[in-house]
Amino acid sequence: MDITYLETERLTLRRFTSDDADLLIELDSDAAVMRYLTGGHPTAPDIVREQHLPNIIAGYERWRGDLGLFAAYEKDGGAFIGWFCLRPEPQGPLDEAELGYRLRQAAWGKGYATEVSRALLGRAFTRLGIRMVWAETMAVNHGSRNIMEKLGMTLTATILTPPDMEMVEGSEHGGVRYEITKEQWLQQ
Numbered sequence: 001m002d003i004t005y006l007e008t009e010r011l012t013l014r015r016f017t018s019d020d021a022d023l024l025i026e027l028d029s030d031a032a033v034m035r036y037l038t039g040g041h042p043t044a045p046d047i048v049r050e051q052h053l054p055n056i057i058a059g060y061e062r063w064r065g066d067l068g069l070f071a072a073y074e075k076d077g078g079a080f081i082g083w084f085c086l087r088p089e090p091q092g093p094l095d096e097a098e099l100g101y102r103l104r105q106a107a108w109g110k111g112y113a114t115e116v117s118r119a120l121l122g123r124a125f126t127r128l129g130i131r132m133v134w135a136e137t138m139a140v141n142h143g144s145r146n147i148m149e150k151l152g153m154t155l156t157a158t159i160l161t162p163p164d165m166e167m168v169e170g171s172e173h174g175g176v177r178y179e180i181t182k183e184q185w186l187q188q
């Protein structure tokens, strides 16, 4: 089975496999990566092995490989740099998808998140029948917001901080939601 999902100029996205728990555990153990997600706390390895990774793999079946959360690797040298997701909400409509990204620190500042996210929007709107792509982050997560803005997404709502994130630095500023519709994307 071909597990390649997407290729960009510098990166390849592939399905995660059941052997990849250590990649996710290492990614989520960096306090800088987790700063605006958990306040810097690592994800427990058992949670990754028993919940996160099985959910990711179940998603490939559920969305027939069209949508989900995918591992990103540099074409030059093959290093794992993190993950990207493009997927509906668990109970949400299939023509609306969330865009997400989480990269290792070593991969920050190279334009990778923008490069892959652009390609994901193109795929969503030209091949997958998606009508709207959305993304949410903490208001103070400027790196994440910059990507959304560079992609031409529009700030559509401010959101309350969920109770389990109230201890995260900057949580008093709440969160933001950005969206882009197929029509908006076509007009760019």
Ligand SMILES: CC(C)(COP(=O)(O)OP(=O)(O)OC[C@H]1O[C@@H](n2cnc3c(N)ncnc32)[C@H](O)[C@@H]1OP(=O)(O)O)[C@@H](O)C(=O)NCCC(=O)NCCS
Pocket (backbone or CB within 6 Å): 032, 033, 034, 036, 037, 082, 101, 102, 103, 104, 107, 108, 109, 110, 111, 112, 113, 114, 115, 136, 137, 138, 141, 142, 143, 144, 146, 147, 150
């Ligand atoms: C957010 C994240 C994905 C950015 O990835 P990246 O590949 O470094 O982003 P890019 O290089 O494509 O940068 C996009 C733009 O944002 C800017 N930017 C990136 N990180 C930034 C930061 N921390 N503060 C301010 N601007 C930032 C870049 O300069 C670039 O703008 P420019 O092209 O005008 O210079 C990465 O830092 C990350 O994985 N962080 C931890 C996990 C996380 O917070 N994920 C988002 C949760 S919603």
